[in-house]
Amino acid sequence: MDASLPAHMRPERSFQGFILALQTFWAEQGCVILQPYDMEMGAGTFHPATTLRALGPKPWNAAYVQPSRRPKDGRYGENPNRMQHYYQFQVIMKPSPPNLQELYLKSLAAIGIDSAVHDIRFVEDDWESPTLGAWGLGWECWCDGMEVSQFTYFQQVAGFECAPVAGELTYGLERLAMYVQGVDRVYDLNFNGREGDQKVTYGDVFLQAEREYSKHNFEVADTAMLFEQFKMAEAACRKYLDAGWKDEKREAHLMALPAYDQCIKASHVFNLLDARGVISVTERQSYILRVRELAKACGEAWIHTEAGGAA
Amino acid sequence: MPELLLELFSEEIPARMQAKAADDLRRMVTDKLVAEGLVYEGAKAFATPRRLALTVHGIPARQPDLKTERRGPKVGAPDAAVQGFLKATGLKSLDEAKIQRDPKGDFYIGLIEKPGRDAIDVLAEILPVIIRTFPWPKSMRWGARSGKPGSLSWVRPLHAITATFGPETEEPDVVKFEVDGIATGQTTYGHRFMAPDAINVRRFEDYEAKLKAAKVILDPQARKDIIFADAKELTFAQGFELVEDQVLLDEVSGLVEWPVVMMGSFEEEYLAIPEEVIRATIRNNQKCFVVRDAKTGKLTNKFVLTANIEAADGGRVIVSGNERVIRPRLSDAKFFYETDLKTKLQDRLPKFEQIVFHEKLGTQAERIERLERLAAEIAPLVGADVAKATRAAHLAKADLLTEVVGEFPEVQGLMGKYYALAQGEDASVAAACEEHYKPQGPADRVPTEPVSVAVALADKIDTLVGFWAIDEKPTGSKDPYALRRAALGVIRLVLENQLKIEFNHIIRNAYRSMFAQMAGRPPVIEARKFTWKPEMMTLMSKIRVPRSLELEAMFAENIDKIIDDDALFTPEARKQRIDQEAMTKIREASRRHHYLRELRGLKEVSSELLAFFADRLKVQLREQGARHDLVDAVFALGGQDDLLMIVRRVEALGKFLETDDGKNLLAGIKRASNILGIEEKKDKRTFDGAPDAALYGLDEEKALAKAIGEVKAEASAAVAKEDFAAAMSAMAKLRPPVDAFFDKVRVNDDDPKVRENRLKLLNEIRSATRAVADFSKIQD
Structure with a gap:
């Protein structure tokens, strides 16, 4: 931890200071610090900087905050730590450096978690994303019995082998910050590190949004429109993929990213429909499959682009 | 010797x-050493979260030299053969070969010496x-x-990778090799925090000690011992008692290199939750042990x-x-x-209509309906109250839809019991909600409360019949629906409760419920989407179409005929000219039969399932020390569907065969069977049918014939009374006349008629003894 920081910027005092500390740390490790992707998504992994960049031979080191939308997890602001919108901090390093575990532990130190007094553990957790056609092996990282991060060595993404393998770290920011700040309710987090009437809490920023979106996600979201949007996104994704091939040889693709945006869109629309309870158990599987097919097709296109490593 | x-x-x-992994490492390395001629004295492997370690001591420094002889061409063979021989053996000339004489002539023998290599090179x-x-x-x-x-x-x-090899007294050498860019050395690392x-290590002794100094306990057993002892001491010191948990201990010891045991607590208000739920919460999510009060035996608010x-x-x-x-x-x-307690179990049931148990076997709601019917049928056979058994079957699965079971699947059943008691169900109904899953394995307790037994049997038999009917039987190591366990459960329920149940009947009823349900299901194909194509006609002819147009009514009335003998699905139905109205009906029928098509016939299911029970029973009896051939001997009689009677027969048979009478009679019967077998083969016929008394020439023949008659009657009467010991004593009476017969009578008489008659008499021995078992299946 940087001792020269003013009090209101210190990670144990302020949520934004906490995020800045992580960004600074990973910037120093040579990561490009990206800003959140401008689309709604269920997890930081969906960001093209992870999903697509994990594919292909080119090195890639990036870190970013990604707002994650999980419509079903909304609790109208009543639950102390479940929300339909929260932040993930995502790090991806390809190829995975040999000291990734050490780097991770140093990052914890940078946000005020001292491994001399905390019990930090790597507990088996195999990661799989059926919608992304992706899997990897790694751990959930525990701090004093609490899961604070996911640590994954990607083996496959969008149905393609990762060569080389990327290491992915995902920090649940609110949960970690709650632990570091010592609060039991997420809305009590000090957001800006100030005290008195200067203080802004997480609740000041997000509580109203949680209530509004919970109502929207569970009660009001227009399902007829959403079903239509799903179909449109799916069709658009296919269309862009088809149109993106440079020529008949199908050796170079020029539109993987716009197509993938539609895949992200379809995935989020599906999550909204799921939260509205209008998708039956059997249909659910087939929707997941449809998104996976899109993800796979986008992965296929991506590896034929310049950044995806095509010659 | 080096290590x-x-x-x-x-x-x-x-x-x-x-x-x-530790075990695999030890096995793979030592197997390979032995295969390379390096016989070692001992080996031990260890694992921590960050390392696998192996020590093998008493390895010879070198492989022994290998001497092999190679036989070459005959003396005087063509030069090409000689040159080939010299090349293969590495000899310079034939002078270096020996000559060996054998009945086929003189041959060159080359002696090949392969010097042993250094063990360290073999290891590398x-x-x-x-x-x-x-x-x-x-x-x-x-x-x-x-x-x-x-x-x-x-x-x-x-x-x-650390790999060293050398004798105890000297500085060992590094076994040099490289795997994927990792070169071996003598450097390891201590505790992560x-x-x-880095630590430099030489051999196991200093390796283990240096690790310990670096806060790593290498031996998993030592870590377990520390955790267990410290946890006990810590709890004991405060007047508590550790709730021991071997599986958790194993897991926890694999999560730490330097275990430090501590105690924490939680608010007392949470003790209002059932203990099992507290334990599941703390154990599964946090990998912590729970603690009970030494005096009251109740859980405390510590972990x-x-x-x-x-x-x-x-x-x-x-x-x-x-x-x-x-x-x-x-x-x-x-x-x-608390949320769960607000909803009655029965009010959760409608949700099961949406939950598919198995694509081909319908929804959970349909399954529950079958369980109710089957439990009611079984109840009188096991001394249970029919109404209570039905009620228990009705509620037994409902806890699957509760929040607590959703969160902790391992407390399924148990929560059902709590919730049933909380809503004022009869104690036996509540108990059945928990116990109907039992026994889960060979070590699990078998329920004895009759209502539990009825539902437990119904649950397992419905599962078995269902999966057999759709041909999802276990194969080899694959048994995804745990059907072997279910069958063993049925066997243990029956035997340990001494239940007399005719399984043919129960299986039939279970099948019948399923069949009727499927026939009654709404069509899967909507009529407007259904187009009739010529090839469908062929299909229809294959799927047994009822002749009657009043399908529905006929179906209900005739279901027994349908499942028993396919009476309605005659070949004429296929040939019959089908008019327009009939066509419509048939379309309807075909939709219904979409499900039925997936079902195999009752006879097949029933006989295969009984054979499966027999197999499982054999495994079970063999584990208890009984002879599996005796089980075969009893099953070979056919029509055996009462497991308890089978076991009693097997027991009586086993006891009988331990007596002299039993042994000798078995020998006599075997002799009769052997002779019959030979003669049947020779004459290409069997010798069934009653012997002709007029053809008996010798007293021994008459005595045997008489004894067979008596024994047959006596044994059958005893078997009818299920007195197998008496049946066996009756059998024993056959021994003297059988012995005397073989002593005095020549079966293969010159007169073909007498011979035939004597063979028929031998056949009678065989058939008489079949009242208790098929003795030909018994091994000596």
Whole structure:
């Protein structure tokens, strides 16, 4: 931890200071610090900087905050730590450096978690994303019995082998910050590190949004429109993929990213429909499959682009 | 003699894989050593979260020299053959070969000496192969090298390999090899946080000691002992008692290299939650032990955690951190439990209509309906109240839809019991909600409360009949629906409760319920989407179409005929000209029969399932020390569907065969069977039918015939009374006349008629003894 920081910027005092500390740390490790992707998504992994960049031979080191939308997890602001919108901090390093575990532990130190007094553990957790056609092996990282991060060595993404393998770290920011700040309710987090009437809490920023979106996600979201949007996104994704091939040889693709945006869109629309309870158990599987097919097709296109490593 | 030290240092290995990995490493290395002629004295393997280690001592420094003889061409063979021989053996000339004489002539013999290699060179060759082919249940690639094909797969990234070899008294050598860019050395590392520096090691002795100094307990058993002893002491000191949990202990010891046991607590209000739920919460999510009050035996608001470090603050932060995690978990559990209590079990049932049990076997609601019917049928056979058994079957699965079971599947059944009691159900109904899943395995308790027994049997038999009917039987090691366990459960329920149940009947009823349900299901294909194509006609002819147009009514009335003998599905139905109206009906029928098509016939299901029970019973009896051939001998009689009677027969048979009478009679029967077998083969006929009394010439024949008649009657009467011991004593009476017969009578008489008659008499012995068992299946 940087001792020269003013009090209101210190990670144990302020949520934004906490995020800045992580960004600074990973910037120093040579990561490009990206800003959140401008689309709604269920997890930081969906960001093209992870999903697509994990594919292909080119090195890639990036870190970013990604707002994650999980419509079903909304609790109208009543639950102390479940929300339909929260932040993930995502790090991806390809190829995975040999000291990734050490780097991770140093990052914890940078946000005020001292491994001399905390019990930090790597507990088996195999990661799989059926919608992304992706899997990897790694751990959930525990701090004093609490899961604070996911640590994954990607083996496959969008149905393609990762060569080389990327290491992915995902920090649940609110949960970690709650632990570091010592609060039991997420809305009590000090957001800006100030005290008195200067203080802004997480609740000041997000509580109203949680209530509004919970109502929207569970009660009001227009399902007829959403079903239509799903179909449109799916069709658009296919269309862009088809149109993106440079020529008949199908050796170079020029539109993987716009197509993938539609895949992200379809995935989020599906999550909204799921939260509205209008998708039956059997249909659910087939929707997941449809998104996976899109993800796979986008992965296929991506590896034929310049950044995806095509010659 | 020299020893090997091998350590594979990696990132954290999943706890559940460590023990097997250590064992695999020991086995693979020692097997290979022995195969290379290096017989060792002892080996031991260890695992921690970050390392697999192996020590093998008493390995010879060199392989023994191998001398083999190679036989060459005949003396005087063509030069090409001689040159080939010299080349293959490495001899300079034939002068170096020996000449050996055998009946076929004189041959050159070449002696090939293969000098043994140094053990360290052999190790350098075998160890990398073992590492590359190590059988991890799941392994992964990592880092820059994973971009190239053929890179190493390991359970998690592998960082260092220590491999040394040498005698105790000297500085050992490094066994030099490289796997995927990792070269062997003598450097390992201590505890991740407390002693992360590099350590130079020589051999196992200093390796283990230096690790300990670097806060790593290498031996998993030692870590378990520490955790167990410290946890007991810690709880005892405060007047509590540790709730022991071997599985959790195994797991926890695989999560730490330096176990430090501490105790935390939670709010007392959470003790209102059922103990099992508290335990599941704390155990599954936090991998902590729970604690009970030594006096009352009840759970207390304490828990025991195992950290991986000696914290600078004595563990204060760690304990409070764990408490902060456990508190909301228990708060969730309490909320779930209280929410669950607000809904009656029966009110949850409609939801089962939406939940598919198995695509071909229908919904959970349909299954529950079948269980109710079957439990009611079984109830009188096991002394249970029909109404209570039906009620129990009605409610038994409802807890699957509760919040608590959704969160902790392992408390299914148990929560059903709590919720049933809470809503005022009869105690036996509540007990059945829990116990109908039992017995879960060979070690699990078998329920004895009749209502539980009825539902437990119904649950298992419905499962077995269902999966047999759709042809999803277990094959080889694949048994995804745990059908073997279900069958063993049925067997144990029957035997341990001494139940007389005719399974043919029960299986039939279970099948019937399923069949009727499927026939009654709404059509799967909507009429407007259904287009009739010529090829469908062929299909229809294959799917047994009822002749009657009043399908529905006929179906209900005739279901027994349908499932028993396919009476309605005659070949004429196919030939019949079908008019337009009939066509419509048939379309309807075909839709219904979409399900029925998936079902195999009752006869098939029933006989296969009984054979499966027999198989399982054999396994069960063999494990209890009974002879499986006796089980075969009883099953060979056919029509055996009463498991209890089968076992009694087997027991009586076993006892009988231990007596002299039994042994001799068996010998006599075998002799009769052998002779019959030979003569039947010779004459290409059997010798069935009653012998002709007029053809008996000798007293021994008459005596045997008489004895057979008596014994047959007596044994059958005893069997009818299920008095198998008496049946066996009756059998014993056959022994003297059988012995006398073989002593005095020549079966193969010159007169073909007499011979035939005597063979028929022998056949009678066989058939008389079949009242109790098929003796030909019994091994000597």
